[in-house]
Amino acid sequence: MNIKHDLALKMGKLTLATLKLFNRTGTALPGKVALTIDKSFLEVINQKCDKIILVTGTNGKTTTNNLINHVLSDYNLLSNLRGANMRQGVASTYIRNTQESYDYGLFEVDEGSLDFVSSYLKADYIILTNFFRDQLDRYGEIESIINEVMEDIKLLPDSKLIINCDDPYVNQFKYKLDNEVIRFGLDIISDYSERNLILKKCPLCGCKLEYSKFNYGHLGNYNCPKCEFNNNTKEYCVNSIIQNDSSQTITINHSDKDYTIEYPYVGLYNAYNLCGVFALANELKLDINKTIEQMENFTFSLGRMEEFNYKNKTIKVILTKNPVGLSQVTRIISHDDRTKSIVHILNDNPADGRDISWIWDANTSCTNDNTVTNYYCSGIRAEDMALKKKYDDVNTDKIHINDNMYNTINTAIEDDVEIVYVLPTYTAIFETRDYISKIVKR
Structure with a gap:
């Protein structure tokens, strides 16, 4: 019997019960209390799980984690599904769902928390999604956090890595670590023209990388002419994407065999998420037909491409938290020719990052501006977003500023349009989706 652990667990559960009295979810505080009492509190999770899977990277962690959870729904899982991905979030997950054993421990882990979490959770598999600039005031420059993750x-050394090799920052792990590595990526015809490149040099030798294709940001097909660093080989490769209004038909090739999946979410970043999860499922030797079936009926309710129906229109909530993510959402909106209004909710709370200069690195200019009725700018830094829209050469009559996000949402959803896009940053995402959920249920 570990007295310290038992005390930590009891106090964590007491904290959770107290929070529930005030209608709080308790995704972090119970774990924080437990870890204060017993720093090694996470060790028990490692002992109780047959296999441990960690998901880390800048974008796509929560969606990937939830999709894996759905694919593994027939198993007994311990997982932090609501995106609480720091050490206290992982601990709170166990406090909330304490059992004697689990088939899988599945956790998305913030890049900055991986050092602590991985010191107790010895992962069988680690999925690396991508690395982009994100919250510079918290993480510092991207190279710093990548080096920390690599260390x-x-x-x-026994963890099998499943990596997005279209990201050179991620692909270097194949060359610099001794772990077994499985690579996934895209090989499709791309119309991407904007090159928001933060990585121009080979991470191995420093020579300029040569790209034959960009998918988005610095993700694409590339090689180094000096040291032959490249992503030509992918064990799992998306070779076809057919975009529909609210879904996409994705074909993944593995071992010279194609697998077609009707995936209910659009966007290239969702194709990457899907391919990574498909790779994991196959490496786990799951039934591939059951995996595809689960992928095709996947639904996600945490503000990542989440849709609501209201008065004959669609409300779509999409988290936007860094330049590449916001640029990709703008790209999706630009391919949607329905009449629309767009709500930006920009906060600068600590969890968002105090420095909001990142919006100026994002492409927020919709190429189909003629289909946009109004742009609403809300949140703590509403004026900053409005200024960004002005520099996008948007007609100022379309730009509306109100730092109260509830009033803004109330106004926007009454517009005479077919779809309203609501784009909150991290600290606004849960309040936004919960508020819209209440409205549509009235």
Whole structure:
């Protein structure tokens, strides 16, 4: 019997019960209390799980984690589904769902928390999604966090890595670590013209990378002419994407065989998420037909491409938290020719990052501006977003500023349009979706 652990668990559960009295979810505080009492509190999770899967990277962690959870729904899982991905969030997950054993421990882990979490959870598999600039005031420059993640994984030589090799920052792990590595990526015809490149040099030798294709940001097909660093080989490769209004038909090739999936979410970043999860499922030797079936009926309710129906229109909530993510959402909106209004909710709370200069690195100019009725700018930094829209050469008559997000949402959803896009940053995402949920249920 571990007295310290038992006390930590009891106090964590007491904290959770108290929070529930005030209608709070308790995704972090119970774990924080437990870890204060017992720093090694997470060790028990490692002991109780047959397999441990960690998901880390800048974008796509929560969607990937939830999709894996759906694919593994026949198993007994312990997982942090609501995106609480720091050490206290992982601990709170166990406090909320304490059992004697689990088939899988599945956790998305913030890049900055991987060192602590991985020191107790010895992962069998680690999925690396991508690395982009994100919250510079918290993480610092991107190279710093990548080096930290690499050092963390060096201490887990038995972990199998499933990596997005279209990102050179991620692909270097194949060359610099001794872990077994499975690579996934895209090989499709791309119409992407904007090159928001933060990575121009080979991460191995420093020579300028040569790209034959960009998918988005610095993701694409590339090679180094000096040291032959490249992503030509992908064990799992998306070779076809057919975009529909609210879904996409994705074909993944593995071992010279194609698998077609009707995936209910659009966007290239969702194709990457899907391919990574498909790779994991196959490496776990799951029934591939059941995996595809689960992928095709996947639904997600945490503000990542989440749709609501209201008065003959669609309300779509999409988290936007860094330049590449916002640029990709703008790209999706630009391919949607329905009449629309767009709501930007920009906060600068600590969890968002105090420095909101990142919006100026994002492409927020809709190429189909003629289909946009109004742009609403809300949140703590509403004026900053309005200024960004002005520099996008948007007609100022279309730009509306109100720092109260509830009033803004109330106004926007009454517009005579077919779809309203609501784009909150991280600290607004849960309040936004919960508020819209209440409205549509009235």
